[in-house]
Structure formats: C-alpha cells, structure tokens
Amino acid sequence: MGKMIEAESLTKIFPGGITAVDGVSFTVAEGEIFGFLGPNGAGKSTTIAMLTTLLRPTGGTARVAGMDITRQAYQVRLAIGYVSQDLAVDDALTGYENLRLQAGFYRIPRDEVAQRITAVLEMVGLKERAQNLVETYSGGMRKRLDIACGLIHRPRLLFLDEPTLGLDIQTRREIWRYINDLREKEGMTIFVTTHYMEEADVLCDRIAIIDQGKIKVIDTPANLKSSLGSGVVTFKFAGGEPGAVNAALGRIRGLDFVSNVTSNGEKGYVATVTNGEAAIPSLFEALSGFPVKIAAISFKQPSLDDVFLHYTGREMRESGGGREEALRARLIMRRVRR
Numbered sequence: 001m002g003k004m005i006e007a008e009s010l011t012k013i014f015p016g017g018i019t020a021v022d023g024v025s026f027t028v029a030e031g032e033i034f035g036f037l038g039p040n041g042a043g044k045s046t047t048i049a050m051l052t053t054l055l056r057p058t059g060g061t062a063r064v065a066g067m068d069i070t071r072q073a074y075q076v077r078l079a080i081g082y083v084s085q086d087l088a089v090d091d092a093l094t095g096y097e098n099l100r101l102q103a104g105f106y107r108i109p110r111d112e113v114a115q116r117i118t119a120v121l122e123m124v125g126l127k128e129r130a131q132n133l134v135e136t137y138s139g140g141m142r143k144r145l146d147i148a149c150g151l152i153h154r155p156r157l158l159f160l161d162e163p164t165l166g167l168d169i170q171t172r173r174e175i176w177r178y179i180n181d182l183r184e185k186e187g188m189t190i191f192v193t194t195h196y197m198e199e200a201d202v203l204c205d206r207i208a209i210i211d212q213g214k215i216k217v218i219d220t221p222a223n224l225k226s227s228l229g230s231g232v233v234t235f236k237f238a239g240g241e242p243g244a245v246n247a248a249l250g251r252i253r254g255l256d257f258v259s260n261v262t263s264n265g266e267k268g269y270v271a272t273v274t275n276g277e278a279a280i281p282s283l284f285e286a287l288s289g290f291p292v293k294i295a296a297i298s299f300k301q302p303s304l305d306d307v308f309l310h311y312t313g314r315e316m317r318e319s320g321g322g323r324e325e326a327l328r329a330r331l332i333m334r335r336v337r338r
C-alpha cells in the first residue's frame with residue numbers, strides 16, 4: 001500500500017524559541033485511520049498545520065499524497081480535506097447552501113456542483129435535511145455537515161481535528177460510523193486527533209502518542225494495550241512517612257512482575273504488571289514488613305487511558321477536560337448571539 005503521509009524529522013520552532021514539534025517522523029498508509037493523541041500543548045495542532053500547509057516547518061520535510069508540503073503546497077491543498085475543531089458552517093444558511101459556498105471556494109465546475117453536493121450529503125447521511133436551515137440541526141448534524149464541507153473537492157486524505165469534541169456519546173458513535181464509512185466505501189485516508197481514548201481505540205488502525213513535540217510511540221491500539229503487560233494495578237497508601245512510602249515504592253518497582261510504576265497524583269499509583277490478578281496478593285506479600293499500609297487497591301485489564309498515562313505521565317481526562325467546557329461555552333454563545 002502506498003504512503004499517504006511521510007513525515008521526516010518534521011520540526012517547528014516558533015519565533016521566541018518554543019519548539020512545538022521536535023523532529024517527528026512517521027508514515028500513514030493509504031486507507032488508514034491514523035490517530036494522533038497527546039496532552040494540551042503537545043504539538044498536535046502545529047503538526048496538522050504543517051501537514052495541511054498552513055504553517056511552514058522550520059526543519060525536516062513531509063510528503064502528503066506524494067507531494068512536498070513546502071514546494072508543492074497548492075497541490076497538497078487540493079488533495080486534502082481539513083475539518084477544524086470549530087464549526088465552519090453558517091447557521092443562517094441551509095445545509096445545501098453551505099455546501100454550494102464551499103464548492104465555490106474550490107472552483108468546482110458549475111455543471112458538477114449539484115452532483116458533488118448530493119454525493120457528500122449521502123456520505124454523511126444528510127440528504128433529507130439538506131434544505132433546512134443549519135440552525136435547526138442537532139450538534140451531530142452540524143458536525144456531519146462540517147465534514148461534508150471538507151469532502152466537496154473529493155480529497156484523498158481527510159484531517160479531522162477533534163471531530164466529536166463536546167458531543168454526547170450516542171452522537172459520537174454516529175460520527176465514528178460515518179468516518180469509518182468514508183474509509184470503507186470511499187477508500188479515504190483519515191488523520192484524526194481526539195482526546196477521547198475510547199474513540200481512538202474503536203476508530204483508529206494505528207495511534208501515535210505525541211508529548212512535548214516528540215512522538216513517544218506508534219502502534220495499533222491492541223499492541224499498545226498489550227505492551228503494558230497483562231494488567232494494571234491501581235493502589236494508594238494510607239498516609240505513611242515519605243521515607244517509608246519511597247522505600248515501599250522502590251520495593252514494588254524492583255519486583256519482577258512489575259514493569260512500571262507511575263504516580264497518578266491524588267489517586268495514588270498505577271503499576272503495570274505481567275502476572276494478572278495474582279499481582280494483588282503478591283504486592284501485599286512483598287510489602288509485609290514495610291511500615292506502610294495500602295488503603296485501596298484494584299486490578300483491571302489495560303485500557304488506552306493506561307497507555308496514555310504510561311507514555312505521557314498524565315491522564316488524558318485531566319489534560320483535555322477543560323477544552324470541552326470551553327467549546328460548549330462557545331457554542332452556547334453562538335446561539336445566544338442570534
């Protein structure tokens with residue numbers, strides 16, 4: 001299979017010296033759904049801005065749909081669709097009118113416009129509502145129309161930046177289905193950022209985790225989870241002298257069935273283990289004689305949340321939560337203004 005994106009040591013240092021993207025290299029295959037995850041400020045938006053030719057890299061190169069993002073920026077733009085976090089559709093127009101505007105931006109020949117609009121409306125399941133004003137649409141329908149706008153010029157590669165931010169779980173699932181259909185039925189390649197781990201798990205063939213401008217790991221969701229071992233033990237000490245707690249943590253880290261221990265703030269500690277549920281009795285045994293008490297302990301299969309914590313030292317929820325609130329507030333403001 002061909003490569004749709006090939007990034008090589010892609011770098012962006014902003015004036016003032018902030019290194020937003022620090023030499024990232026990766027490839028995305030044709031027809032792949034590729035997830036790009038990272039905490040706030042990790043460099044996701046900057047990477048997308050470079051790949052979509054909105055920002056010039058300060059180092060490295062990338063080819064998108066076989067073309068160089070710097071030297072062939074115009075051709076790259078024609079080959080890609082980009083759906084940003086903010087809804088770009090106009091509430092005071094119908095779905096159809098929004099798409100006709102978009103077709104105008106791309107200078108689509110007049111005699112093709114109607115047929116193109118019908119095709120993209122079908123792809124996102126909005127044919128029946130095309131003649132209604134967007135202000136009568138639900139949040140999920142608006143997002144689907146937004147995606148349709150990104151498809152009007154028949155891109156081979158679609159960039160989706162947080163496509164389900166702020167939507168409820170049913171609506172998110174519905175959007176996943178349409179995204180999946182784009183790949184299945186249209187053979188489209190999809191590059192998606194999200195801070196919903198479940199979304200990345202269900203939707204993506206492969207995931208890259210980026211932190212502080214660097215890619216920490218790239219793999220399939222299944223491999224990422226199994227790389228954490230057979231389970232995750234979350235535990236908390238009941239107070240205890242800092243010295244005693246550190247000694248106990250040192251003991252735990254040294255156990256042969258423990259591959260990693262991460263502090264998770266107030267919630268205590270998260271250990272990845274290789275011996276399944278047997279880890280719990282084994283941990284108690286290992287700590288007997290230590291002047292510390294375990295206040296709470298639990299075992300579960302590794303999830304993508306655990307993978308994220310493992311590679312970034314942070315939980316996605318705490319790193320991305322505030323943004324959802326901000327978006328909701330913005331949407332409410334838009335409605336109030338009208």
Ligand SMILES: Nc1ncnc2c1ncn2[C@@H]1O[C@H](COP(=O)(O)OP(=O)(O)OP(=O)(O)O)[C@@H](O)[C@H]1O
Pocket residue numbers: 014015018019020021038039040041042043044045046047
């Ligand atoms: N125009 C700019 N000038 C200077 N620094 C910038 C600029 N844009 C982004 N940065 C910095 O670059 C770093 C990466 O930002 P970026 O927006 O790419 O992260 P992100 O992963 O997309 O974060 P978020 O999830 O919050 O959107 C941050 O430290 C940010 O403050």
